[in-house]
Amino acid sequence: MIMKKYVSIGLCILMLGFPGYKLFAGSEKYELKTTEATLTIDQKGNLRIVKDKGQIIQINTSINNLWKVTLKNNLNGKESVFVPDKSVRLTKIDNILQLVKDNFSTGNTFIPVKVELTISVKDDAFCFSGSLKSDSKEWQIKEVLYPDISGIKINDKNVKIYWPNSLGECFDNPQLFGSKTFEYPCTNGSMAWFSVNSPDAGLYVGSHDSSRGSKKFALSFNDSDKSFRTSINFPVYTYEFSIPDVMVKPYGGKWYNASKFYRGWYDENFKLASVSKWTRENAGLMLTILKQQNGSVMWNYKDVDKLCDIGEKLNIKLIGLWGWAVGGHDRLYPYWPPDNLMGGRKELEKAIERAHKRGFKVIVYSNGTIMDASTDFYLYNGIETMQLNERKQPAIEYYLKHSNTTPVIQVRACPGSAKWRKTIMDLALNAKSLGVDAFYIDQVGVRSPIMCYSNNHDHSVPQEAYTKYRVKMMHDIRNRMKEIDPEFSIITEGTIDELLTDIDVFHGLGPGSIITPNAFPEMFRYTFPESIIIQLNASPANDRYNANYATIYGLRHEIMSRYEADAEYLKSGKIPTAENYAECYVNDPPVLSTMNKVPAQEVTSYTHDLLQFENDNADFFRNGKFIDEDGLKVSGNDILAKGFTDGKRIGVVVWNRNLSEKRDFSITVPGYNLVKSAEPKMQVANASSPLDANSIRLLIFEKN
Ligand SMILES: [Zn+2]
Incomplete structure (x- = not known):
């Protein structure tokens, strides 16, 4: 048996036709097949992928442009970029195509770095993978780009691009799409896949990387020949690297099949966090800044009672206390004790207890990624906790709430720092000791995989800081809090599937969480229908159109009280003007049209009724799975x-x-019968009557 296998491998090793190289015999091609598509490489190195006979999807590219490796010389810091040349060997062993380059050279310098790239069939898709190894400590592998595939043509007038920016975007004009990139994992690259589709077929490109490492996807459209080009770039920063599987899959049917393919892989590798009943059934968040960054106090701890009164009118049962500690919102952080000015710790504990007695839950704010440079924490712990760039400099950020106050200088922290992770853990434990039900860790789900070059941290390569250790930070905190209270929940800002395993809820940011021209929340919600995402609504008013948008996608609702005029609107119904915000030097006021179209009372009562309608139909809105229009007409x-x-x-x-x-x-719904219909404030509605302007109706179908 061993001998037979050896012979068959030997026969399969063929050399491919780069200039000057002997071609393999006759007209043979290398060929790989999936159920729906064929990949071939001919004598000239042309790589072709077609679905069926190529009627809709055709890819014509070349193995001469398929990869790029950047090496860095540790002695002089210089970088050298290498692309395929005539010394690359193409072989086929056991149905795996291998592109091998044994070493590199630049000038007279020999570089002992070996590259072995593969193309195979895995999970019924074409899988691009491989490995790189440097045998010289002088030469580090900085990054590798593989695969780089051009000449992608979708022969149809209606081409749509499904792009994982936040909850998703859909572009129906490739010209206007132009050229885009996203980094995974971060809120602008919330999932590691995209798809280009005609109505009947599509091309899936996704990274199936169980280590959830950093990578950058690129897709561009060439208007002159109407073709797409895509590539994935991996940061390496070490001497040996295995390229995670990149799956390229032409498929039949709608984009749902791409989504299901990704989710199928995700489920083989990860388990979504199990979320407590109250968290899943919670309708929304009332985000309230008690004390602003400039020191202005809008609500004292005793006023939590008033917030509950407002929450009751809106049917929102989760009271968010932002700016609740001594520094106010995003100031003096992470030095974060309760503020005596607002009533002190005991007053806060009592207020939370009273809220509980009325059936409310309370969450407090923290931030997982920045620290105030004016604090003793920064002075004494900064070097141990801050993220450093390649030149060993800190990253500075500003969040300017008011134009007339000195900017608070924030320094970015690194979750790869054990001290930083403990700091956030201690803040969570402290929050729990106040009696709260959930802890908010801001910005963790937003950040791109930022490189950190600090030598003081746990990560071995810079790209691990915001991937591996971001997950560890959230995992450790959530597990610890669940040990103390299984019902306790962790919420962060942004949306990334990387954290679906270790958080309970996302506070949305970006397309789909807000209404934008190409927003397509269907993409994330269909792929992860169990996800709980709070709509981003930076207004004290839940505008009816915005509220209906959240309902139809199964998002949780939100109102925000950030400034004096917001608080006044909620207390008295007084509709703010632009001047009200301007006279307080507010930099980022709410959109006035969310408040001044109809009386506050009308907005409040519609929100109440809409949320009640969702609660009454919790089997769908809270505990159900979002299926988009799959199976509907x-x-x-x-x-x-x-x-x-x-x-x-x-x-x-x-x-x-x-x-x-x-x-x-x-x-x-083919195969189903209509059995019931309901609307907000109407438990039984006429299913077939015309629907009023900007109104919602639920139709319930049962299987035939
Ligand atoms: Zn670090």
Whole structure:
């Protein structure tokens, strides 16, 4: 057996036709096949991928442009970039194509770095992988780009690009899409895949990397020949590296199949955090800054009672205390004791207890990524905790709440610092000791995989700081808090699937969490229908259109009270003007149109009724799975309809987005019968009557 295998491998080792090299015999091509597609490499090194016979999806690229390696000389700091040349060997062993380069040279310098790149079929997709190894301590592998695939053509007039920016974006014009990149993992690269689709077929490109390491995806459209080019770049910064699998998969059907493919891989490697009942069934967050960065106190601890009164009117049962400690919002952090000016620790504990008695939950703010440079913490612990760039300099950030106050200088921290992770852990434990139900760690889910070059931290390579140790920080804190209280929850800002294993809820940021021109929250919500995401609504008013948007995507709702005029709006219903914010030098006021279109009372009562409608149908809105329009037939001008399933039934939420006119619509679910219909404030509604302007209806279907 051993001898037979040896012979068969020997016969398969063929050399490919770079100039000056002997071609393999005749017209043979290297070929790999998936169920739906074929990959071939011909004598000239042309790499071709077609779905079926290439009617819709065709890729024509070359192995001569397929990779790029950057090496760094440790003695002089110089970098050298290498691309394929004629010394690359192409072989096929056991159905794996290998591109091998044994070493490099620059000038007269020999560089003992070996590159072995592979193309194979894995999970019914073309898998690009491989390894690099430097046998010289003088030469470090800085980064590798693989694969770099150009000549991607989708032969259809209706090409859409599904892009994982936050909850997702969808571009229906490749020209306008142009050229974009995203880094994974961060909120601008919330998942490690994208797809380019016609209505009937698509191309999936995703990284299936169980180490959740840092990488950068690029996609560009060449308008002259109407082709796409994509590449993935991996930071390495070491002497040996295994390239995580990059999956390229032409597939039939809608983008849902790309989403399911990614989720299938995710589930083989990770388990989503199990979320407590109250957290899953919570309708929204009332984010309240008690004390602003400039020292202005809008609410004392005793006023938590008033916040509960407001929450009751809105049907929001999670009171968020931001700016709750001595420094106010984003000031003197992480020196963070309760403020005596606002009533002191005991007053805060009592207020939280009273909120609990009324059925409210309370969450307090912290930040997982920055520290105030004016604190003793920074002075004495900064060097141990701060992130440093390649020149060993700190990163400075400003969050200017008011234009007339001296900017608070924030220095970016590194989760690779054990001292920093302990600092956030201690803040969480302290918050728990106040009696709160959940802890908010700001910005952790937002950050790109920032490089940290500090020698004082646990990470061995700079890109681990915000990948491996970000996860560890959240994992350790959440586990510790769950040991103390299994119902306790951790919320962070941003959206990344990397943290779905170690947080309970995301406070959204970016497209889909807010309404933007290409926002496509369907992408993240369909891939991770269990995800709990709070809509970003930086206003004390929950504008009806915005609120309906959150409902239809199963997002949790939000209002924010950040400034004096916001607080006044919530207390008395007084509608603020631009001058009210300007006279307080507010830099980032809420959008006035969210507040001044209708009386505050109307906004409040609609929010209350909408959230009650969701609570009454929690099987779909809270505990159900978002299925988008998969399996639904929807028609009607201005109509948007999205489905949720509770495992047996399908609830379809229909929204007439027209702001002034009623609209007819038609919704059917093949294989299902309509059994019930409901609307906010209407437990039984007429399912087929036209839907009022900017209104929502739920249609419930049962299997035939
Ligand atoms: Zn670090």
